[in-house]
Amino acid sequence: MTTRRTFLIVGGGVAVAGSAGYLWYQRELESLDPALDPHIADRRPPAQPLDFPPFDEVAERVLTQMYDDLIPGDAELPSASEAQVMVYVTSMARAPGFIEVRNRLVKLSRWLDLESRRRFQTRYTDLPPEGRRQVLDAATVAESGRSFDPSAALRLALQAGLEGYLGHPKHRNAEPFTVWNELGVRMPRDPKMEHSHS
Amino acid sequence: MKTETFDAVVVGSGAGGAPVAYVLAASGARVLVLEKGPRYGPHDFVRDEIVTCRRDFWVPYPEDDPHVVVEGPGAKPSVTHRGWISQCVGGGTVHMSGFFFRYHPIDFELRSRAPDLTGTTLIDWPFGYAELAPYYDRVEKELGVSGDLSQNPFDPRGGDPFPYPPVPTHPISQWIDAKGRARGFHPFHVPRAIITTPEEALGRGACEFHQLCGSYGCENAAKSSTLATYIPRAEATGRCTVRERCMVERIDMRKDGRARGVLYVDASGDRRRVEADVVIVACGAIESARLLLMSRTASFRDGLGNSAGLVGKNLCLSSLGHLAGVMHYEDFAEPERKLLQNPAPFVGRAVQDLYELDPPAQGLPKAGTFHFLWAHENPIHRTERLLDGRDGGLVYGGALMERLRERFNASRTLEVESFSEWLPTDGCFVELDEQVSDRWGLPAAKIHIAQHPASIAATTRMVDASETLLRDLGCRTVERIDVGGVTWVLQSGTCRMGADPSTSVTTPQGNLHEIQNLYVTDGGALPTSGGVPNTMTILANALRVAEGIVARERA
Numbered sequence: 001m002t003t004r005r006t007f008l009i010v011g012g013g014v015a016v017a018g019s020a021g022y023l024w025y026q027r028e029l030e031s032l033d034p035a036l037d038p039h040i041a042d043r044r045p046p047a048q049p050l051d052f053p054p055f056d057e058v059a060e061r062v063l064t065q066m067y068d069d070l071i072p073g074d075a076e077l078p079s080a081s082e083a084q085v086m087v088y089v090t091s092m093a094r095a096p097g098f099i100e101v102r103n104r105l106v107k108l109s110r111w112l113d114l115e116s117r118r119r120f121q122t123r124y125t126d127l128p129p130e131g132r133r134q135v136l137d138a139a140t141v142a143e144s145g146r147s148f149d150p151s152a153a154l155r156l157a158l159q160a161g162l163e164g165y166l167g168h169p170k171h172r173n174a175e176p177f178t179v180w181n182e183l184g185v186r187m188p189r190d191p192k193m194e195h196s197h198s
Numbered sequence: 199m200k201t202e203t204f205d206a207v208v209v210g211s212g213a214g215g216a217p218v219a220y221v222l223a224a225s226g227a228r229v230l231v232l233e234k235g236p237r238y239g240p241h242d243f244v245r246d247e248i249v250t251c252r253r254d255f256w257v258p259y260p261e262d263d264p265h266v267v268v269e270g271p272g273a274k275p276s277v278t279h280r281g282w283i284s285q286c287v288g289g290g291t292v293h294m295s296g297f298f299f300r301y302h303p304i305d306f307e308l309r310s311r312a313p314d315l316t317g318t319t320l321i322d323w324p325f326g327y328a329e330l331a332p333y334y335d336r337v338e339k340e341l342g343v344s345g346d347l348s349q350n351p352f353d354p355r356g357g358d359p360f361p362y363p364p365v366p367t368h369p370i371s372q373w374i375d376a377k378g379r380a381r382g383f384h385p386f387h388v389p390r391a392i393i394t395t396p397e398e399a400l401g402r403g404a405c406e407f408h409q410l411c412g413s414y415g416c417e418n419a420a421k422s423s424t425l426a427t428y429i430p431r432a433e434a435t436g437r438c439t440v441r442e443r444c445m446v447e448r449i450d451m452r453k454d455g456r457a458r459g460v461l462y463v464d465a466s467g468d469r470r471r472v473e474a475d476v477v478i479v480a481c482g483a484i485e486s487a488r489l490l491l492m493s494r495t496a497s498f499r500d501g502l503g504n505s506a507g508l509v510g511k512n513l514c515l516s517s518l519g520h521l522a523g524v525m526h527y528e529d530f531a532e533p534e535r536k537l538l539q540n541p542a543p544f545v546g547r548a549v550q551d552l553y554e555l556d557p558p559a560q561g562l563p564k565a566g567t568f569h570f571l572w573a574h575e576n577p578i579h580r581t582e583r584l585l586d587g588r589d590g591g592l593v594y595g596g597a598l599m600e601r602l603r604e605r606f607n608a609s610r611t612l613e614v615e616s617f618s619e620w621l622p623t624d625g626c627f628v629e630l631d632e633q634v635s636d637r638w639g640l641p642a643a644k645i646h647i648a649q650h651p652a653s654i655a656a657t658t659r660m661v662d663a664s665e666t667l668l669r670d671l672g673c674r675t676v677e678r679i680d681v682g683g684v685t686w687v688l689q690s691g692t693c694r695m696g697a698d699p700s701t702s703v704t705t706p707q708g709n710l711h712e713i714q715n716l717y718v719t720d721g722g723a724l725p726t727s728g729g730v731p732n733t734m735t736i737l738a739n740a741l742r743v744a745e746g747i748v749a750r751e752r753a
Contacts, residue, residue: 029452033451035461036499046262095253136594158592163252187245
């Protein structure tokens, strides 16, 4: 016959053992579900600026002339050279995240020279304006299926050049606001200043 | 590794995360908000197009943090910056234009209202407009929305005044009113998440009508971003900590199927662990799906909440219609010519007469909203539109200079932008890329894009109507820039709500069907894209979910 004391001792023991068992189980449930590592590559540092000049002498010469052909200016608007566009494009080509732009501009400069020699047996910068225009027109034709498409590169180059031409002149050490003033651009001259309409 | 404990951890601080952080902190919970991007202050906002709009100020460089986009079956994947909304405290609300419209009742029951529509995975919301209405009211008051909808017979809001008077509009808005009504439309004042009277106690000034609003931060906090509103309010409770530049790598799980917390890399590059009773995911529809898919465990081998294979599926964006109407000054006599040259920035007129379509467009009985705005003042962006010749070639040289003169000196460009329903389909979804990684070594989101033809048909109806109005207004030329294009920043669907786990990822209360204490509160939770920008709806739903969490925790 189980006495009350025995019951209390045995019952208490089972209760304690039962709680301990429950606590163990609860801790098991709360423990970490093993994670499956999501990484597919090692960590890498953020994109860095280019640590060498982005363009060699030939590329710089060709691109400078190309930009004057793409953005010639007019009676009041400066040409790309006058607006220091190449200064801007060079700094952009060094910036983090723009290595692909730099590579395409270099390839484009080579393509322009090769096409110029192919057509006229002379390099791009030695051609008269009409010859350079024909070479640029040829560059606007897409060449699908090839690893380098000059039309896409030329569009990219023009966009980069316009970024310099129409962006704030502080980015290219240029004359203050000639392009903006001539085109009536309503951007604040000091980017930090308020610009309210009256 | 250091482990901290909070009551709740919120991943993301934009429209989906910040309201939740505020509601939970105000209820007494200790909340940690982890934001991947930096925390900008007023001194960081510069009105420089190159710095702010053409570099990594808002979105990362693809070299650092790429997305991969596949545009159609069989297309070559491209590594791109597309699909990011914004990486900073406040998310996309910091640079948004703040066009704040409510969803209409049809947006909540579109499946039921479109029985003939095929080729879509569309479902109804698990609740209707009436349930979300009080939360829209809260957003207007707490965030700060100005407007006047008295001229819009289609808006479900009703005629109660807005908390703030409407933003003053350019005089051309009166022309739009007249021409629109002549065509049987009901142009109305666009409601804006901009305050028009100062709130000095909150550190917010009134709008100063800068030429540059959309795509730029607001240095006097007139734009109602969560950075200017819910985040400081949450911090003011003394129970909310916001950490910037923290990349959450995964969500930790317990063996009992509850979320345990998150593992993240902090600004110093150290890994840290947070344990919390409640985990809120609000990274944007694409990135939230990515986080759930990356957080695989022994029990959730296909990603969290993904037993039905639906995480990342049913991605919706917004079907874009975009036109540019060129108004040449010489075509107008004074005083209209002088009116066109008025520099006031906001046109502020929208039309919702095509929100519901009768007859339907290929079975879709709704399109959405179109609104008028001046071409953005950013000069580089404006000029990029001028590079395409009529024959598809590149415009350069003397021809380019002439176009510059025509567009900048001789004319003003009035644009129309439309937001139309993007129907979910099997071909539009997010998965993890197996080869391309971000700089933390984590798989990039691979985004497959496909648009239902009915969405494009509905957008075309709005584009046709808008073009007619632009010509009525005197535009000499109207260019159709996009018909059925993609508005990438308006994302939804990837973790959509529903009562049925076989067609939805989250419950009507916002938690994953399979994981009781893990919630998604960004656009990914919304089953439909709506015919308006969905930012206000994301905010309203986030408040609703947060209040539900508080009520259940108290119970």
